[in-house]
Amino acid sequence: MILDHFDPPGEVSDLNDAARKEWNNFISAAVDTAIVGRADHANDSPRAQYYNLTKTDTATDAKFQEVSWIAFPRVVKLNSVSDQQRWRRAESSRDVQDEYCEWSVTRRADGKIMRATFTCEGPEYWELLARTQPDTLLDLYREFIDPTVQRDDLFDASGTYIPRNKWNSTTTNGAMHLIQDANTLSAEIELSAAASIVRVHNGRQLTGEQELIECAQYGVPQRNSDPHIGGVVNSVARLKADLALSNPVGLYFKGLSTAGWATPDGSDPQSYWKYIRGSAEHPVRAVYEVPDSKGFTVSDITIQGAPIMFAAQITDFISIKLTAVACRFGQSTASPMDCVGVPAGISAITATMLPTR
Amino acid sequence: MTRSEDIVRDWFRIGPRRRATAWSEHAVVTLAENIDLEMLKPRTLYRFVMGADSDFSIMSSSEIAQLADPMGALLGQGKFPLTAGALLSELDAAGMVPRQSSFMISEAGQISPDRASSLHRDVRFAIVRGKSSDADLAISTGAVGDPAAVFLQVAGWDDRAGLFNYYMRVSGTWVWAGNSYHALASPSRGYGCFDSHVNGSLVMKELKQPWLNWQSMNATIQLADDDPLRQNPLYQSLSGAEELENIVRAGISRWTRARLKHAVTTDREIPNSDWLLRQLCTTTTVNLASTIVASSTAATAPSATLLLPLGFWFNADVLVNPPLNIPVDSAVPSVTGKLYADSLARYDFALVQDDFRQPGDAFFAFVVPEAAFEDIDVIRQMVTTGILTAHFAASVLMVDFPNPVFSPARATLFQYMPTAATLDPAAGGLSQQIAAVISKAADGHPADSPEAEFKANWELAESEWQNVFASRIESYLAAVTERISSVAGFDDYVRLAESRRREFKRMRLNEFALTLPVTNIPLDAPLLQMRPDGTIQEKLVLATQPEESAPQ
Numbered sequence: 001m002i003l004d005h006f007d008p009p010g011e012v013s014d015l016n017d018a019a020r021k022e023w024n025n026f027i028s029a030a031v032d033t034a035i036v037g038r039a040d041h042a043n044d045s046p047r048a049q050y051y052n053l054t055k056t057d058t059a060t061d062a063k064f065q066e067v068s069w070i071a072f073p074r075v076v077k078l079n080s081v082s083d084q085q086r087w088r089r090a091e092s093s094r095d096v097q098d099e100y101c102e103w104s105v106t107r108r109a110d111g112k113i114m115r116a117t118f119t120c121e122g123p124e125y126w127e128l129l130a131r132t133q134p135d136t137l138l139d140l141y142r143e144f145i146d147p148t149v150q151r152d153d154l155f156d157a158s159g160t161y162i163p164r165n166k167w168n169s170t171t172t173n174g175a176m177h178l179i180q181d182a183n184t185l186s187a188e189i190e191l192s193a194a195a196s197i198v199r200v201h202n203g204r205q206l207t208g209e210q211e212l213i214e215c216a217q218y219g220v221p222q223r224n225s226d227p228h229i230g231g232v233v234n235s236v237a238r239l240k241a242d243l244a245l246s247n248p249v250g251l252y253f254k255g256l257s258t259a260g261w262a263t264p265d266g267s268d269p270q271s272y273w274k275y276i277r278g279s280a281e282h283p284v285r286a287v288y289e290v291p292d293s294k295g296f297t298v299s300d301i302t303i304q305g306a307p308i309m310f311a312a313q314i315t316d317f318i319s320i321k322l323t324a325v326a327c328r329f330g331q332s333t334a335s336p337m338d339c340v341g342v343p344a345g346i347s348a349i350t351a352t353m354l355p356t357r
Numbered sequence: 358m359t360r361s362e363d364i365v366r367d368w369f370r371i372g373p374r375r376r377a378t379a380w381s382e383h384a385v386v387t388l389a390e391n392i393d394l395e396m397l398k399p400r401t402l403y404r405f406v407m408g409a410d411s412d413f414s415i416m417s418s419s420e421i422a423q424l425a426d427p428m429g430a431l432l433g434q435g436k437f438p439l440t441a442g443a444l445l446s447e448l449d450a451a452g453m454v455p456r457q458s459s460f461m462i463s464e465a466g467q468i469s470p471d472r473a474s475s476l477h478r479d480v481r482f483a484i485v486r487g488k489s490s491d492a493d494l495a496i497s498t499g500a501v502g503d504p505a506a507v508f509l510q511v512a513g514w515d516d517r518a519g520l521f522n523y524y525m526r527v528s529g530t531w532v533w534a535g536n537s538y539h540a541l542a543s544p545s546r547g548y549g550c551f552d553s554h555v556n557g558s559l560v561m562k563e564l565k566q567p568w569l570n571w572q573s574m575n576a577t578i579q580l581a582d583d584d585p586l587r588q589n590p591l592y593q594s595l596s597g598a599e600e601l602e603n604i605v606r607a608g609i610s611r612w613t614r615a616r617l618k619h620a621v622t623t624d625r626e627i628p629n630s631d632w633l634l635r636q637l638c639t640t641t642t643v644n645l646a647s648t649i650v651a652s653s654t655a656a657t658a659p660s661a662t663l664l665l666p667l668g669f670w671f672n673a674d675v676l677v678n679p680p681l682n683i684p685v686d687s688a689v690p691s692v693t694g695k696l697y698a699d700s701l702a703r704y705d706f707a708l709v710q711d712d713f714r715q716p717g718d719a720f721f722a723f724v725v726p727e728a729a730f731e732d733i734d735v736i737r738q739m740v741t742t743g744i745l746t747a748h749f750a751a752s753v754l755m756v757d758f759p760n761p762v763f764s765p766a767r768a769t770l771f772q773y774m775p776t777a778a779t780l781d782p783a784a785g786g787l788s789q790q791i792a793a794v795i796s797k798a799a800d801g802h803p804a805d806s807p808e809a810e811f812k813a814n815w816e817l818a819e820s821e822w823q824n825v826f827a828s829r830i831e832s833y834l835a836a837v838t839e840r841i842s843s844v845a846g847f848d849d850y851v852r853l854a855e856s857r858r859r860e861f862k863r864m865r866l867n868e869f870a871l872t873l874p875v876t877n878i879p880l881d882a883p884l885l886q887m888r889p890d891g892t893i894q895e896k897l898v899l900a901t902q903p904e905e906s907a908p909q
Contacts, residue, residue, distance in 0.1 A: 069574040070599045077566070078649065078664060081685055082677040207469065207579055208720075210651045228574045235577055257600060259490040260607025270489060304610045304734075305741060306679055317603055 009250030010278025034193030130161030195230035407549030426513025466578035519615025571598030668727030749788030836891030
């Protein structure tokens, strides 16, 4: 079956018909570009096993493959000595929140957390919304961030949307959508397409997530997400299947584990985790908040005995996911390729392992 | 010799490749040699706590009623599922512990099936069920082979008693193998399933990222294209080890919390206080840590910088985090890819199982034993519940702190820990009582003795001990950072790591040949230890034998 159109991330209903078509066109074009690959690089074009769901049939043997990872930024964890240090660092700037999950925290005067809001919505959708339905965008900011948001807060004098506006640039004043440089849907599409090429180097088929990202030069090796997305996609490609990111293309919350959490009144800590945007299967916005009637705050909840003093502690337990679809297993005739450009590069690995201090 | 002793004796004859996972099969063999196979009746729950019981015995209905965990409840209803699939179906049918996650591990998981088709791959599932995110039931079973023949073990959380019950399927029926307290007490400590569940809780050796050997967000276990495992519903719904880590940590903490609650009587007495304090002074068990970089990647990037596991250098998890909060601010020691690659060649690193040999390190580089979370959690909770002060715990842990595991010096202090204690605030509490005993003993020992080192730590003012300890650790890490960039310096640390791996291999937790690499360093080479100046030396043999959790 050929997909009629790409839906907006999370199957949200903000867009009018014209904007929905524009979104479909944007994703379709991004996929087509990714399929072509980087012709200016050796061994990276075409990505013959990657396909456009709206142009190529998804066969009846189709299987879905979920890929998930932890939202806490790996680079921060790697370079920190203590938990307090890593939580504080992860919460210091949206620019270090690079696992396709960014967050903002609302605290009481005494520092206790009242509410933590998490988003995994890529910026591209919001840029399209700003261009096609600016009033809707303003309404959404007022609904999800603050009723006092003004149009001038979000758009510059020329009417251009400011993704890093005052309501979406910090860890304390709101998080409407992803803004960290590597947290884009385009990146997700490109790396999954690049990972669909089976790699053989020095006569050996590559299978490890790190050697694959080094060899194919997709994504950011330092993250939890990109090497894993590429590794899983490639493992499907090695089954000689065609594959794509499933509709709606996007990044989603897989869930929150509350293993080891305890509330002051014995209530279920899971009950304070709510999805507030996106469909049930594809949630794109979540909040962790205790109702006022409970008489305690998020910071009165403990994780293995330690009170929640940073929303970053919660991200240790949040999983982000995407879903790929694969079909025509065993039928692909695409030839494996050697590594992109020169043999296994060193630069990226160096960055992976270097301390940042 | 009793039949039980036969089984215990034969158990430890099983080769190092696998032990716990071979238990049921081996038990059948042993029974076949010594006991009429018909002895174990189907659909009957037996008790056999290895080390404590001399025979299998049928559990009475009143005894079964005491097993208030999901598995015990199922067996109490007359349900005797004999495969993992049947067990899960029975739990579903009973509406019990509905949340399920499955995980997979194989020590051969990153060795291509094409290259070693005959390798024992020991692929296992860990399946967790719960009412919520916590593990109320944990199932461990072989993923390959006849489900009715592969090993099948279950740990069930009994919230009423505050303990885990352990079960094994043996010879077509179920055996209750003991509970968490059997792990702590002689004569069952260290025997049977408690050789790996050393302190009575859930076990995940490779607890931290990158979760060596587990299917995770850092590594996908390799299967042949036509491996039937791909059709297994448990495989198709696998979660990554990153999720299991949180579940296991929570399970361990739950047991520790329950255990401490019961450890202190209403008269504020702690019978068996040594059961707790040995987890402060000795290495009752370990976790395995590694870098997050694949060995093959690190070894082919000569100028790359490889961050080595912090737990190799000192017990960071307990010292720098609450409640001890020692404010260390140092960079993680690292080494170049070239020095790492050279060490692999110099010491002929390889993964070896039977006739299989693959040159190189484990899949992730530089695997070492580090302080176990289950020891750390007991220490933390003893402090947060007021059994010990943070200063006392830190004063013990800072004795020989560059050796976070297998420290004879810290183990020496265990002789001063009371087997029973009273939390007597008037006498300064348990910390003061023990400190007084050690400090008194220190007067008869050299200035560099563990006793004297403890005494000096303990005598630091309340306002300064954290900063003094932080300064000590930072100086040590600075020395390490300077030495590790030289060939000789890193060579020392490679040999120290191998020494610690050899100590791990002597533990019963070492079940699989492919868990760790072998080297050309002789197995009987002198063991090594670290000094605070970042140099190493042969391990000192102290007069006092450290307490060991299990016979070797």
